[in-house]
Amino acid sequence: MKIILISLLTLLGLLACSTPLKTTVPIPTIPQNAVTPIPPKTDLTKPEVPTIQPDEELITRPEVPIIAPDHAHAELPWASHGLAGWYQLQDHGNKTASGQIYDLYGMTAAHANLPLFSRVEITNPHTGQHAIITINDRLTESHLLIKISYFLAQQLGLMTSPSPTVNIRRIDAR
Amino acid sequence: MRLTHSPFFSPFLLLGLLLIAINEATWAQPNTLEQFINNMVTQHHFDPQYLTQLFKQVKIKNNILSVMDRPGEAKPWYQYRTALITPSRINQGLQFWKQQAASLTKATAQYGVPAEIVIAIIGIETSYGDNTGNFKVIESLTTLGFHYPRRAEFFQGELEAFLLITREEGLDPLQPEGSYAGAMGIGQFMPTSYRKYAVDFNKDGKRNIWTSFEDAIGSVANYLHQHGWQREQSVITPTKVRPDAIDQLLSLKFEPNYTLQELAQQGLSYNGNEPPNTLAMIIDLKTELGTAYWVGFKNFYVITRYNRSKNYAMAVYQLAQEIAHLYSLNP
Known part of the structure; x- marks a missing residue:
């Protein structure tokens, strides 16, 4: 096992020297009208990801924009193109608008008005790298379409892009 | 419980193994092979001629000793993560979940451990059973037990357990294979762990952690359960973390021995919803951006019982998250 790990590391090292590493997880294409149900809270297979309901504090927080009712986005798909930003290291550990805590390795993003916990497919149009992520925060920066976790920005190859634009497409609704 | 040594060697692993060695070694001083055989005869009633004949067929592996002597180097978390959490390991984890769904569901129901955690451990240990190691276990343990003085007691204890396993399970001692350090099967159990935690999950009368995915899954889940896994936590x-409190918080013991309330008094600014009396510990990891902090709960500590390294436990957790995310998109 150990020897294999060393050779794996060496191999990765060699690869890193010659070609950029694509870390995006290939995700099978999902039909445009597919609605992926979020597993119920009692699903035993995901207990360490507690589903946190927005608490009362959030509802009264002034900086949280009014959440659009679900029926406003009922017609799928919903798609958009624009500038992406990402969270900074000091955001790690902050509470998001959904009540979940921001994790720099999370597959999460902030958006101005998409419902919390809705899922979107985000694509870097320059490279085709894509991922499916969950909206769990509200955007406060008006010049951005979406603000994603640091890890996602890295995974999508946006860090080195002079103008980090993305396509986003909603793929489900709660 | 895989036994590693560099490149991911950690002080916690070393400390843990030393503690195991102190707790579990049967004999205080490293023995010669002759003394070892005598002890197996007097303590476990093995036939001395059988053991003498057996060890005549055991080769000492110098390549194992050269691997052990290579200096260990602790990788920062972000390099460790890149090496272990790869797209192919995530995708194979999803396939493994679908193929072994029945056993995984049964293990979660019985032991409370989520499927993705069991899958991630097996994925990291052996790439889902692909790399279980092809050293003869008896040769690894004899080499390290009698030619690697620094850890001789520990490996003699494992060799003792291995010989007991072969008698209890009716195995030819020359057949079972494992890692260079004697870790066996799909979940890389050391022999002492096998005797305590391996289970016959498919009820065929054998604890076959080498080729039965069902037994391996049950055994990994039972290992975590017996070490205190808390269902759905x-x-x-x-x-x-308050910047001026970092040193103080990191000097605390590497065990979830402090309540969130106590940690908050020492400078933790945690935003989670767990009750203030929840036991936790501070985990610091080196990311590409700099050091970031997490609150580890009992279940995180339980994963470190499988391999005593915070990088290892975090890799298991994050791989599990990635696999679960993919599974939720392709149930």
């Missing part, structure tokens, strides 16, 4: 959550 958090594993690890990001946190903020």
